[in-house]
Amino acid sequence: MPTSDPNNIHPLLAILTGLQPRRVLDIGCGFGKYGVLLREYVDVWNDRLHPDQWQLELVGIEAFAGYRNPIHDYVYTKVHYAEASQILPQLGPFDVILMADVIEHLDQSQAVNLVAQCLNQSPVLVISTPVAFYAQQAHQGNTYEVHRSLFSHADFPSNVCVRWLPMISCNIFVASRQPLANAVFTLADPADLVYLRSRRKLGNWGWPLSAGLRLLCKLLS
Numbered sequence: 666m667p668t669s670d671p672n673n674i675h676p677l678l679a680i681l682t683g684l685q686p687r688r689v690l691d692i693g694c695g696f697g698k699y700g701v702l703l704r705e706y707v708d709v710w711n712d713r714l715h716p717d718q719w720q721l722e723l724v725g726i727e728a729f730a731g732y733r734n735p736i737h738d739y740v741y742t743k744v745h746y747a748e749a750s751q752i753l754p755q756l757g758p759f760d761v762i763l764m765a766d767v768i769e770h771l772d773q774s775q776a777v778n779l780v781a782q783c784l785n786q787s788p789v790l791v792i793s794t795p796v797a798f799y800a801q802q803a804h805q806g807n808t809y810e811v812h813r814s815l816f817s818h819a820d821f822p823s824n825v826c827v828r829w830l831p832m833i834s835c836n837i838f839v840a841s842r843q844p845l846a847n848a849v850f851t852l853a854d855p856a857d858l859v860y861l862r863s864r865r866k867l868g869n870w871g872w873p874l875s876a877g878l879r880l881l882c883k884l885l886s
Contacts, residue, residue, distance in 0.1 A: 667695030668695055668698065669698070669765045670766060670793065670832075672832055673832060673835055675852075676837055676853040677763070677765060677793060677837065677853075678702050678703075680837075680849060681761060682703075682706050682707060683848065683850070683852070683853070684760065684845075685707075686759075686761045687720065687721060687722065688721075688724070688758070688759045688760050689703060689722070689723050689724070689759060689762070690762045690787070691703075691763050692725075692749045692764045692767055693728070693767035694725035694727050694737070695727065697725070697734065697736035697740055699763060700725060700736065700737075700741050701736060701740050703721065703723060704721065704740045707720075707721045708721050723741050724741065724742055724744070724745070724756060725741045725744035726744070726747065726749045726752055726753070728749070728809045729809050730746040731806065731807060732807075733746065750778065750779055750782065753782055754782070754786075757786070758787065759787040760788070761787055761788075761790070761791060762790050762791070763791050764791070764792045765791075765792075765793045766793055766795075766835070767792075768780070768792055768814075768816045769795055769798070769812050769813070769814060770809055770811065770812060772814055773813075773816075776820065777820055780821060781822055784822065784825055784840060788842045788843065789839065789840070789841045789842075789845070790838075790840045790841075791838070791840075792840070793832075793836070794815075794816050794836055794838075795815070795835055796831065796834060796835060796836050798812065799812065800812060817836075818838065826841050826842070826843065827839070828850060830854055837853075
């Protein structure tokens, strides 16, 4: 299906916008949800409403051309309909690369190689993928929809920094060549989000309870 887990929208968007990128690659863009959100919160949110004002260069890759739709043509600067490993070397460097619910559709060796390739062309790679493997077959004639592997923290190159955020049904991994500022993750980690919201409701005197809630979230995640 040309879509992904809705529970990941908030943390992924928080991370991506926190990085303030100027050139983004969305691998496996599917329907185009994250393209719309990035366009809105990087450009429109900053009063760049019309396409001739947009500053974010937003590139998509979609292996299945049957998923092309008007969102691709309007929101993205360019969408390439090809396998990522084939087209990526031609696209140059990016500030961040996103693979949302994509990497599980690759064989393990292909997944590992693509991650290394992405980190050669971008200082930051953001991945969401299911926490456990489950079978999925071709969908509406798209054989790329088959689930082939389970990607984990151990599959990243040893020389990169990896931040792991466990979500409800997916893992989010943020791999970077250099350590990223904690501020990038402040609103992405559910435990921190609960802490900030509860403390705001309770006021500064409520920090012990808020800190306890954050610790509980981390222990349960």
